Amino acid sequence: MDPTNPNTLFGIADFKHAAAGSIFGIQAGWNWHVAPAWVAGVEADVQKSWQSESACTYACLPTSTPPALLSITDQQSLEWLGTARLRLGWLSPGGSLLYATGGLAFGRVDQNLSMTGLAFFAAGPTAGASFGATMLGWTAGAGVETPISDKWSVKAEYLYVDLGTMSDTLISGLSPGAALFYGFPTVTTTSSSRVHDNIVRAGLNYHLDTVGTMKPTPPAEPNATSTASNWTGFYGGIDAGGALAHNPTFNPQIFGPVANFPVAGIDSYTHAPIGGLIGGQVGWNWRAQPNWVVGAEADLQWLHQSDAACISECLPLLAATIPGILLGLTDSESLKWLGTARLRAGWIAPNNTLWYATGGAAWSRVQDTLTVLAAPPFFGPGVSPTTTFNHDKVGWTIGGGVEVPMWERWSAKLEYLYVDLGSVSDTAVTPLDTPPSFHPHS
């Protein structure tokens, strides 16, 4: 097969691998209290990862007899991940460290490619291979760390990881019949994937050794206006951040009448809309116990989160008379806004930093756009190939965060929310205008 010759291309799929999973690991580091309010340091960590995802798509066997699809399953997983980073942090008045971090990242990525096509491969109905690579890239992120005793501290952290591009090539021998039919003995499948990762984690640190001691500071005088650290009363604020979704998508292509299209296609992949958000929140805190706070919070964010997948389907028309042609399907998904109404319950650390869990209701607008493209005159004249669907969805959310008193009436928080909005189902029906020769009875 000549990749530069479109006549020999079986199909191209362009989608996102949105692998999700948990991680667990260890870290070690060193802090240097460079100035009263500033801390620098280094940290290294290594984690076992259970992050994996499979995508299944179809390519067209253009002139196969009988018409058939070639299914391709691409499974990708992150086996482990390590980082070596610098940290630079600012100590809040209460003694929590708000830090930025960045450095090197490295990890092991495994990929399994498998293809299935009847009477197509020399080795049988299925051909495939496994690949693996230890990749080196970079990471950047931020976090909050709070001492909870003389030797222990807890932290919450976000890391963005870029491990670069992973490319694998699978060369499969064709069956004698297929080789004779197509005129080449092998088929080449290339997978190229850019590997990113978004990590949200919590950590517990034990401080083995300390150099010097903290300078004792006089106890803070009671301040009637220091309401941020009271954890009582109403509050309002703004928020900004990012969002990344993991939306498994199932796309059956149904052609009708079925007698004309004996083979349909089914794609299974994951939409991974990513983007920024900005919004605001209001809430109310009640200090139910000296070290415990409960409250309620509502927020609304503008979202700019979108993703598109482009899948080429095979239109396996009549056997022996009509060659198969490709049908392009572009599936775009975006989220326009997001609101939540949640309860909060939190623990106040000795330095008055609030660590909390939260959960409640969530709602959002989901917009899907389906576009089908094929060489004319496959669709009827004047038919729009694009259909847009809007869904206002209600679901639930759960998460956690840390909120640090900063100044008299101000605090800052770092929060993670998982949002589940259920499922959406769209159906686009597009009239066809096929050449007369495509019709079995013409």
Added chain:
Amino acid sequence: MLVGDWVEVRRLKQISTGEGAFMSIIYHSSPHGGRKTLSQSDGDRNTANVLGSIDHAYDQVVYGLLRAGDRHDGGDPISSPPERVSGRSTMRPLFAVSLGLLAMASCDVAMAAKRPVKLAPKPLPAAAADPWNGFYVGVNGGGSLSQNHT
């Protein structure tokens, strides 16, 4: 042409808008009466201060009334605190208690500030290990989500 032929694209998906990391800046309104931020020891000291002032005010009221009553009865001036008052002044101390309670009810922090009970200065905390200097080890756990363009 195939009249009535069509292609139907169906899609079913799960939607999770995501996993977001949010950074927020929050403004806190003033709680009722400007509730103070006090540590436990500060609170104890402040409470002692108020109550001490109340007791002091009560003593002053009772003591003053008793002195006035004694002068009215023509008795000997009372030079000792009310708890040492003899039985013949029973009714007046009861009245005085009532006044004392009223005084206590209307007593506020400002009054306490006028006549604070002198407490020993709070000692500075002992020098503690600096968690922001030196080595540390730890464990972590969480979730990861990738978006790998393929």
